[in-house]
Amino acid sequence: MSNHILENSHGPLKRTPQARYFVDSEYFKTEMQQWFADRWVYVGRADELPNPGDYILRTIAGESILITRGNDSKIRSFFNICTHRGTVLVESENTPTRACQFSCPYHSWTFDCQGHLIGAPGMKDVDGFREQDWGLRPIDCEIWAGFIFLNLKQNPPPLAEFLADLPEKFSNWPIEEMRIGERVEYHVQANWKLIIQNYSECLHCPSVHPALARLSPPTSGENEPANLCYAGGRMSLNEGIASMTTSGSTNRPLISSLSESQKRHVYYYSWLPNLLLSLHPDYVMTHRIEPLTNNQTRIVCEWLFEKSTMASPGFQSEDAVAFWDMTNKQDWHVSELTQRGLSSSAYRPGPYSNREELLYDLDQILLPKED
Ligand code: FES
Ligand SMILES: [Fe+2]
DSSP, X not given: OOTXXXXXXXXXXXBOOOTHHHHOHHHHHHHHIIIIISSEEEEEEGGGSOSTTOEEXXXXXXXXXXXXXXXXXXXXXXXXXXXXXXXXXXXXXXXXXXXXXXXXXXXXXXXXXXXXXXXXXXXXXXXXXXXXXXXXXXXXXXXXTTEEEEEOSSSOOOHHHHHTTHHHHTTTSOGGGEEEEEEEEEEESSOHHHHHHHHTOOTTHHHHOHHXXXXXXXXXXXXXXXXXXXXXEEEEOOTTOOSSSSSSOOSSOOOTTXXXXXXXXXXXXXXXXTEEEEEOXXXXXXXXXXXXXXXXXXXXXXXXXXXXXXXXXXOOOHHHHHHHHHHHHHHHHHHHHHHHHHTSTTOOOOBOOGGGHHHHHHHHHHSOOOO
């Protein structure tokens, strides 16, 4: 019998998972290892680091990670710990640094933004010590369409294997050339998988998102079966609706390279484990999911626009941002209520509807097989 299918007097029902996968902090550690430490993980847009010497910090599976743009313009990633005695090197994204240099707060070992050790006070006379042996410990880092991905594993398989056919599928959106127009961060008191579950069905749309349901029919979803790399599908726009905005119209040009059909749909894909990619006719929205604990998740939502659109007089992103900010908060609210309910001693796995098929598929992928 496959995972979570239970027989009852009316035939097999596909059921929601056991609560422990959402409420157990020990299980959280296991899945952080499996899904975040041993896989490619999305960490941000290359345009967050436009210039040599720019850097960002991320936390993946409890590890502090430094991502830099070097003097050669290349983006690299390193464990954010000093190779002298292990001290965290850069405390926060607001830590001032000299141009393309990071100085350890403890004994002032200094590293450049390519990770080389370039200064180690008091080490000159130490037998056997060579600066070139003590650079920052690098992490594999690859970029697709301006999205930066990291893999903490040594010698990981190429990112391309995990992107599967997404690059082909989305080739009509000029994502690499698009830039962040707006960013909103959220702290949600819910397990990270509840965020992906919520994103993967629109059964809740009529009750939770009445405004969304006016723009896009909640029953219009056409999903592909989920696979080990992603789950998703598309929904159509109602007649007379140009995009997902507060008014349903847009004064931004539609992306000219899209097909007529692509201009009439919105594409929603969860790239596993942590990038939700929502492609609209005139913009792209991303959610970066950063699990903090079993019941707390940081979510960074960004809206990307074509550079030419952003440069045009009268450009504004407010209609798209306000619409999705409202929708996001509605989603986070029901996700938080679900997290609370899952902690109840009365919770038992419930039956999935036929419109929650992706959730069941995702359970098979994300959760361990049960006997
Ligand atoms: S621990 Fe960083 S310089 Fe000593
Ligand atoms: Fe929703």
